[in-house]
Amino acid sequence: MSRDLATELIHHAYAPPPGFDAPQVGVHKASTVIFPSVAALRSRDWRYKSGYTYGLHGTPTTFTLEERIAALEGGTQCTLVPSGLAAVALVDQALLAAGDEVLLPDNVYGPSRELARHELARWGITHRLYDPMDAAALAAMIGPRTRLLWLEAPGSVTMEFPDLPALVAAARARGVTTALDNTWGAGVAFQAFELGIDIVMQALTKFPSGGGDVLMGSVVTRDAALHERLKLTHMHLGLGVAGNDAELVLRSLPSLPLRYAAQDRTGRQLAAWLAARPEVRQLLHPAFEGSPGHAHWRATCSAAAGLFSVMFDERYSALQVDAFVDALELFKMGYSWAGPVSLVVPYDLAAMRGEAAARPAHLRGHLVRFSVGLEAAQDLQADLAQALVVGFGGTA
Ligand SMILES: Cc1ncc(COP(=O)(O)O)c(C=O)c1O
Known part of the structure; x- marks a missing residue:
């Protein structure tokens, strides 16, 4: 008995090929x-x-x-x-x-x-x-x-x-x-x-x-x-x-450990560079001395994600910080992290953790979070450098 095409497409005689043993x-x-x-x-x-x-x-x-x-x-x-x-x-x-x-x-x-x-x-x-x-x-x-x-x-x-x-x-x-x-x-x-x-x-x-x-x-x-x-x-x-x-x-x-290590490496390079900049008051990256809980990170972890925040000094205005973030080209603005594209988000700490006076010392200033992707570290650093000039003046 012949069947309608619609039926045939649903009751298709396909079976996986016997002996097809692939890792995927x-x-x-x-x-x-x-x-x-x-x-x-x-x-x-x-x-x-x-x-x-x-x-x-x-x-x-x-x-x-x-x-x-x-x-x-x-x-x-x-x-x-x-x-x-x-x-x-x-x-x-x-x-x-x-x-x-x-x-x-x-x-x-x-x-x-x-x-x-x-x-x-x-x-x-x-x-x-x-x-x-x-x-x-x-x-x-x-x-x-x-x-x-x-x-x-x-x-x-x-x-x-x-x-x-x-x-x-x-x-x-x-x-x-x-x-x-x-x-x-x-x-x-x-x-x-x-x-x-x-x-x-x-x-x-x-x-x-x-x-x-x-x-x-x-x-x-x-x-x-x-x-x-x-x-x-x-x-x-x-x-x-x-x-x-x-x-x-x-x-x-299968590429998770490689990606994690690469983003960790680039993240630490950029975090160290940013921490040495005069505009940055505090680096928030657990693998760095001076970041809250660094000793606990050292006791617990063998690696770190390519994710960190910096506190820009209170002497800058929120508008300057926004101008810095807006000027970034490779760092795209958006939530989430750990993808191939580097991301940046300025956070409103007052809404999250209360007014500055009530917050711990490491959270005074303007917080910007960076998620490092898989781009070349030197290109990301150059992007940060040009955006710092736009936002805060001075030279790269
Ligand atoms: C620490 C943490 N937990 C959970 C989530 C939620 O994940 P999803 O976006 O898949 O709901 C996120 C997302 O940003 C996160 O950063």
Whole structure:
């Protein structure tokens, strides 16, 4: 019986060529997964990956990426979600209930704080900010309702590197679960699980993707019971990722260590050059002496991301800083980092951390953050030099 073309195109006789064994992972895309029998339908369990059940719960492509990200982080199980922020939300929703409290560092990624302020609050979950540079104060803050401690190393934008082992010890002593936003470390700079951290999330959007063309997040654990809680919430929320996106990350993963090292090298060269400029009051890069938490970075890390901030001196006006940023040509203005293109963002510290008088000494002045891409270091330095002249006068 001949079939209509529409039917033929759907029920195509294609099967992967037998014996096709290539290192590149195939891109599998499906909502429906066909079961060969009722017995198979009843016996497959999406939670334990005993087989494929429905596209939302994984395909060979996403299972492979989960395994590789778990291995990258030194964990055993991974759950993929559609963005880094969704990964934060998944951890919060899986672990917190009405009446619970979550503690966030005062330099936490801004949208994570907004999530707590606006969404968690509506579910009766409270949050407080703690100073990540003061482990003793954190220990004193932990109360009977504290269930979750978020960590970030270094903190977003202001780049203070905390004493992670001391913060983890304070949480463990009180039975509080710890979750690290490891987007900066990317599984390369340090091994978070070795520090006793329970959950490690990452915005795969940054280093693992590396192309600036994918949004994705991961949540990794070493604890099967914790993973099952995360997995159940993941299923209830329907947070699947697309096969094409997973494939892009899989394709970029082999070059992750090379890209991380190259961006680190260029980042340190530019940071050192900027720190020596008279316009710059303070460098915020954890690999440099004089940057807050440098000793903790040295004790914990073998590398640094190509991401840093500088404080331009208070004697300059905000308009001069804006003119400097506007004059940059290779550094493009925009959020995110770890892609091939260098990026720059001037931040409004007053909105983020309060007025100057209330901020720590290293945060006086005008903050500009740089994300170093894969361009040649000398070209980026020349770009900074010409923009400094436009913004602040003087000579390059
Ligand atoms: C430290 C950190 N965590 C999480 C995220 C969120 O990632 P996404 O943009 O994929 O939601 C970002 C994004 O900038 C980030 O910088």
